[in-house]
Amino acid sequence: MLVTGVGILLSAVLAFAQTRPPAAATQVPRTSDGKPDFSGIWQALSTAAWDLQDHSAALFGTVGVPPGRGVVEGNEIPYKPEALEQKKQNFANRATEDPAFAKCLLPGVPRATYMPYPFEISQNPALIGIRYQFARAVRTIDLAGRSREWLKGWPDFWMGDSRGRWEGDTLVVDVRKLDERSWLDHAGNFHSEELHVVERYSFIDRDHIRYEATIEDPKVFTRPWKMTMPLYRIIDPQAEVFEWDCRFDQDSEKYKDAVPK
Amino acid sequence: MNVRLFVIGAAALAVSAASLSLPLRAVGQSAQAAAKPAIRRLPDGSPDIHGTWMRVGGGLNEANPPDSELKAFGVLSEPQGFGQGPVAAGPGGEVAEPRVPKYMPNPRPPQGIIDPADRVLPYTQEGRARRLDYARNMCCPAKSLAYLELSVRCAPPQPWAGGGVNIVQRPGQMAMFFEANHHTRVFYTDGRPHPSPNIRFFGGHSTGRWKGNVLTVDTTNLDGRAYFGVGNTFPPFSQELHLTEQFTVVSDRLITFVLTYDDPKTFTRPVKSAGFFYPANEDEELSPEMTCHEGSYSMQNIFGF
Numbered sequence: 001m002l003v004t005g006v007g008i009l010l011s012a013v014l015a016f017a018q019t020r021p022p023a024a025a026t027q028v029p030r031t032s033d034g035k036p037d038f039s040g041i042w043q044a045l046s047t048a049a050w051d052l053q054d055h056s057a058a059l060f061g062t063v064g065v066p067p068g069r070g071v072v073e074g075n076e077i078p079y080k081p082e083a084l085e086q087k088k089q090n091f092a093n094r095a096t097e098d099p100a101f102a103k104c105l106l107p108g109v110p111r112a113t114y115m116p117y118p119f120e121i122s123q124n125p126a127l128i129g130i131r132y133q134f135a136r137a138v139r140t141i142d143l144a145g146r147s148r149e150w151l152k153g154w155p156d157f158w159m160g161d162s163r164g165r166w167e168g169d170t171l172v173v174d175v176r177k178l179d180e181r182s183w184l185d186h187a188g189n190f191h192s193e194e195l196h197v198v199e200r201y202s203f204i205d206r207d208h209i210r211y212e213a214t215i216e217d218p219k220v221f222t223r224p225w226k227m228t229m230p231l232y233r234i235i236d237p238q239a240e241v242f243e244w245d246c247r248f249d250q251d252s253e254k255y256k257d258a259v260p261k
Numbered sequence: 262m263n264v265r266l267f268v269i270g271a272a273a274l275a276v277s278a279a280s281l282s283l284p285l286r287a288v289g290q291s292a293q294a295a296a297k298p299a300i301r302r303l304p305d306g307s308p309d310i311h312g313t314w315m316r317v318g319g320g321l322n323e324a325n326p327p328d329s330e331l332k333a334f335g336v337l338s339e340p341q342g343f344g345q346g347p348v349a350a351g352p353g354g355e356v357a358e359p360r361v362p363k364y365m366p367n368p369r370p371p372q373g374i375i376d377p378a379d380r381v382l383p384y385t386q387e388g389r390a391r392r393l394d395y396a397r398n399m400c401c402p403a404k405s406l407a408y409l410e411l412s413v414r415c416a417p418p419q420p421w422a423g424g425g426v427n428i429v430q431r432p433g434q435m436a437m438f439f440e441a442n443h444h445t446r447v448f449y450t451d452g453r454p455h456p457s458p459n460i461r462f463f464g465g466h467s468t469g470r471w472k473g474n475v476l477t478v479d480t481t482n483l484d485g486r487a488y489f490g491v492g493n494t495f496p497p498f499s500q501e502l503h504l505t506e507q508f509t510v511v512s513d514r515l516i517t518f519v520l521t522y523d524d525p526k527t528f529t530r531p532v533k534s535a536g537f538f539y540p541a542n543e544d545e546e547l548s549p550e551m552t553c554h555e556g557s558y559s560m561q562n563i564f565g566f
């Protein structure tokens with residue numbers, strides 16, 4: 001009788017454990033309006049900033065480009081033939097022409113996400129602000145449903161114009177008006193002013209985000225394509241995204257002994 | 262027992278008891294409560310100041326710079342009629358409607374130097390010498406890179422930079438996203454210390470603490486390259502600059518602040534400047550981006566390479 005009772009109790013406990021949601025999924029932080037709260041410091045740990053596709057090690061600066069698996073679905077970036085020639089030219093000149101690694105200019109979207117440096121998300125129900133360590137890059141993502149009509153006729157932005165919405169627990173960010181001068185990686189993958197990026201952020205668990213970016217640019221690519229990667233939370237409570245304006249530092253060094261003409 | 266009736270009855274009893282016990286004070290409190298401006302609160306009780314604001318003031322333009330050489334640069338007063346009047350044409354040549362700040366406080370709180378009261382900055386001998394050296398050599402052309410106006414160099418904005426700003430708060434931190442030159446400031450309110458003095462930044466490192474409606478922010482670890490440029494005051498601060506800001510949330514539509522600049526190598530005593538934030542119009546959205554390096558050819562044009 002006792003054994004049977006214990007057995008029944010044990011079975012009940014095991015059944016409860018199996019039907020209960022995984023503990024990590026229930027611990028996702030939420031804002032006051034019940035949405036997943038992505039606030040915190042995050043970093044991608046891929047080599048996508050150097051090359052979005054599969055690549056071997058290569059020389060770059062003093063240390064070089066690390067080898068890595070690509071983050072592109074199918075490992076193919078579907079260039080139009082004439083655009084592919086531009087990409088090859090970019091690749092040949094990347095040491096001096098990469099706007100990010102060579103010139104310390106703003107990395108654009110989505111490259112800012114997978115640069116090998118941390119970024120910090122600050123979120124409230126109406127607005128998300130993201131501060132990237134590289135080049136003091138910043139984005140604000142409107143969540144209040146504001147129209148971007150007033151920006152018609154404005155020049156494009158290096159970090160684009162971002163409008164966010166929720167699909168369940170997934171943050172979907174629509175990014176347009178991206179300045180064509182940014183590159184998608186150090187390998188010379190590029191875009192035109194017609195680039196349209198749709199990002200999707202969703203928690204895998206409280207310390208990991210699944211990040212997906214769909215790239216659409218009918219001037220450069222034959223069809224939309226997608227990249228995915230995890231983002232890792234920096235859990236050190238003392239971690240910060242410090243100020244880093246490497247372009248100002250570059251210019252300060254370049255012109256330190258120069259005389260105005 | 263009917264639970265709902267019990268709860269209603271208990272609540273009614275509690276309200277009656279409160280009313281009977283302190284009738285006069287309750288009336289007084291109601292009058293005071295009506296007079297107190299509304300302030301939204303976060304769950305921890307601190308003021309909720311998220312939103313889009315305009316920051317005005319906090320600079321160090323003097324009323325009458327005493328040195329005769331500086332007088333040649335003219336006197337710049339604090340901006341008057343801020344946000345009003347004709348606006349510059351847009352990129353397509355169109356002229357927008359003038360911005361009329363709906364929530365500009367009237368009368369305006371103080372802005373600019375408030376201590377010393379005569380608005381003449383108390384420079385040290387070294388600070389004055391640096392200032393005059395700068396004024397002599399900054400224009401035109403500037404003698405060298407070190408004398409170039411910081412805005413021409415697309416320097417990171419100083420911590421006292423103003424303009425439109427989005428404020429986002431979360432536990433342990435307040436972040437300000439400025440419109441101009443993608444400037445951001447972060448105030449950590451979780452009690453963390455500043456980094457070691459071996460780590461320095463153009464805009465320094467800021468920590469803050471709330472006490473009631475006042476946020477006191479302490480900024481150190483500046484690298485000495487920032488200075489309050491343009492106009493009539495020039496010299497770089499030293500690395501010893503220590504900034505203290507007191508932001509007072511007066512209401513949901515007004516935050517005043519006092520900025521104390523304490524730099525014993527530049528000033529003989531701390532100096533203070535005041536300013537305020539007021540909300541942007543509801544239909545007003547800050548520009549997603551204003552860049553400098555990305556569109557500037559100033560350095561190439563000035564130096565020829």
